[in-house]
Amino acid sequence: MTDAPAPPLLTIRALRASYGKIAALKGVDLDVRAGEIVALIGANGAGKSTLMMTVFGRPRARDGRIAFDGRDITHLPTHLVARLRIAQAPEGRRIFPRMTVAENLKMGADATEASAADHAVDLERVLGLFPRLKERLTQRGGTLSGGEQQMLAIGRALMMRPRLLMLDEPSLGLAPLITRQIFDAIRTLNRRDGLTVLIVEQNANQALRLAHRGYVMVNGEITLSGEGRELLQRPEIRAAYLEGGRQRA
Amino acid sequence: MDYFAQQLINGIALGSIYGLIAIGYTMVYGIVGMINFAHGDIFMIGGFIALISFLVLVSIGVTAVPVVLLLVLIVAMATTALYGWTVERIAYRPLRHSFRLAPMLSAIGMSFVLSNFSQVSQGARIKSIAPIITGGYTLFETGGFAVRLSNIQIFIVLTTVALLLAFSWLVGRTRLGRDMRACEQDQTMAALLGVDVDRTISMTFVIGAALASVAGLMYLLYYGVVDFFMGFVAGIKAFTAAVLGGIGSLPGAMLGGLAIGLIETFWAAYFSSEYKDVAAFSILIVVLIFLPTGLLGRPEVEKV
Ligand SMILES: Nc1ncnc2c1ncn2[C@@H]1O[C@H](COP(=O)(O)OP(=O)(O)OP(=O)(O)O)[C@@H](O)[C@H]1O
Numbered sequence A: 001m002t003d004a005p006a007p008p009l010l011t012i013r014a015l016r017a018s019y020g021k022i023a024a025l026k027g028v029d030l031d032v033r034a035g036e037i038v039a040l041i042g043a044n045g046a047g048k049s050t051l052m053m054t055v056f057g058r059p060r061a062r063d064g065r066i067a068f069d070g071r072d073i074t075h076l077p078t079h080l081v082a083r084l085r086i087a088q089a090p091e092g093r094r095i096f097p098r099m100t101v102a103e104n105l106k107m108g109a110d111a112t113e114a115s116a117a118d119h120a121v122d123l124e125r126v127l128g129l130f131p132r133l134k135e136r137l138t139q140r141g142g143t144l145s146g147g148e149q150q151m152l153a154i155g156r157a158l159m160m161r162p163r164l165l166m167l168d169e170p171s172l173g174l175a176p177l178i179t180r181q182i183f184d185a186i187r188t189l190n191r192r193d194g195l196t197v198l199i200v201e202q203n204a205n206q207a208l209r210l211a212h213r214g215y216v217m218v219n220g221e222i223t224l225s226g227e228g229r230e231l232l233q234r235p236e237i238r239a240a241y242l243e244g245g246r247q248r249a
Numbered sequence B: 001m002d003y004f005a006q007q008l009i010n011g012i013a014l015g016s017i018y019g020l021i022a023i024g025y026t027m028v029y030g031i032v033g034m035i036n037f038a039h040g041d042i043f044m045i046g047g048f049i050a051l052i053s054f055l056v057l058v059s060i061g062v063t064a065v066p067v068v069l070l071l072v073l074i075v076a077m078a079t080t081a082l083y084g085w086t087v088e089r090i091a092y093r094p095l096r097h098s099f100r101l102a103p104m105l106s107a108i109g110m111s112f113v114l115s116n117f118s119q120v121s122q123g124a125r126i127k128s129i130a131p132i133i134t135g136g137y138t139l140f141e142t143g144g145f146a147v148r149l150s151n152i153q154i155f156i157v158l159t160t161v162a163l164l165l166a167f168s169w170l171v172g173r174t175r176l177g178r179d180m181r182a183c184e185q186d187q188t189m190a191a192l193l194g195v196d197v198d199r200t201i202s203m204t205f206v207i208g209a210a211l212a213s214v215a216g217l218m219y220l221l222y223y224g225v226v227d228f229f230m231g232f233v234a235g236i237k238a239f240t241a242a243v244l245g246g247i248g249s250l251p252g253a254m255l256g257g258l259a260i261g262l263i264e265t266f267w268a269a270y271f272s273s274e275y276k277d278v279a280a281f282s283i284l285i286v287v288l289i290f291l292p293t294g295l296l297g298r299p300e301v302e303k304v
């Protein structure tokens, strides 16, 4: 991190969202600056996925403000948020099961204004990152293994040439080796291309090591935030997300 | 044998018309999960617009048959597509997030609106037109029975094949087609990838209506008549075809259309034309009992 912090790319202020009568976000503040990797950790049901989806207006914010690159996007329709090139590899992966791997990736490319030649370059890069996808370009998305689907979901998001990449539990259900590969890939993209990343993870240890900064969410509220490695040392984090997590694992 | 061959030809021509209508049912079902009961009436509107365009063209002195057909085809497709777009916009979109039965009730309402509108504006009587495509070929003749293939049947089958090729290209190879399939599989994810879901759904209605209008034109050419009620019967048969083929499946819709056309024709030829409509529905019931997902439908479990 530099001394003079970059201006925030994504700014979330006092954000509230709910499903029917159930409040899921109860006034969340969060910033992601350009070039940063930010980790969001928290227990099951804390509201992490909701936060990522609320940026896209699903569910709509009840109150508060979301700004991207200085522009208020709180009430922008979902597809227009996406066209700002905010990409999400969402919870559950949401691969199009009856499209081929190539078509799934094309869906990401379609969101950009880039030319066909640029798409070809992007495709090569994504396939370089995830060589397993290369052998399966004509296979239907629904028939991929869980790990391959996760790679495809991330690859599809990368095809959007994202200005902000949101990853919702990219390591879920993956073998440790694959998880390491994915985390390495994210780190490389961040260092080499300055890719900005907001990542939700159960694996707090790995996520906080990867991230520049982290936020801890409990019951729809941010309870702690700070530099990734600093958060790792905090006793309350160790107790809630690390030691306990290791014992369970 | 000759009689059989003749019925086969007739059944394929009729089945092509049902198939083109059935595609509209199946597309809309695939993308918004509702049965568009007004679709049969869109087909009827297509028939009327074709009729009116013919009369207008003839009255202003355009008589070259290929030119007339092409112009009528374009006008009918464009105008009917506008009807399809409007119906979705005013009757379905506002109800999309309402309870499940709401759009269906609205669709039944739209069906009445469209047929009553035709009845009031065009009259309740059957409207007829002089044959436009005439002639044909005698394929073979034995024992006094001639198997004939008429030019109109050739026109129907060739036009259907051309439309199906264009349509498959659109769905399989273009961005709009990809967006349509994405919306069919996961609308939220499609939106997260920048797809304008509302617009894509509108386009689905537009394309379905355009195909149905071609079916309306074919019906007019084949039978020489249109009336405000024809959308109901043909619509139900095409819907049956869509279910028979496996609702949601595009090749299934065409296959189901052909099946219904053939069943109806053979039934009328060998048993009785009185009960030909019953035949199609009896087959439907039998199929649904033994093959609930239709001929080409995918089992529900595969849905994500
Ligand atoms: N579609 C929905 N309808 C109703 N309630 C929902 C819906 N989605 C989430 N919730 C509720 O909102 C709360 C936050 O859920 P969310 O999915 O954001 O949690 P999370 O932090 O991502 O959890 P996890 O780590 O298990 O993925 C939970 O109590 C959940 O039950």
Ligand SMILES: [Mg+2]
Pocket (backbone or CB within 6 Å): A048, A049, A050, A091, A168
């Ligand atoms: Mg979650």
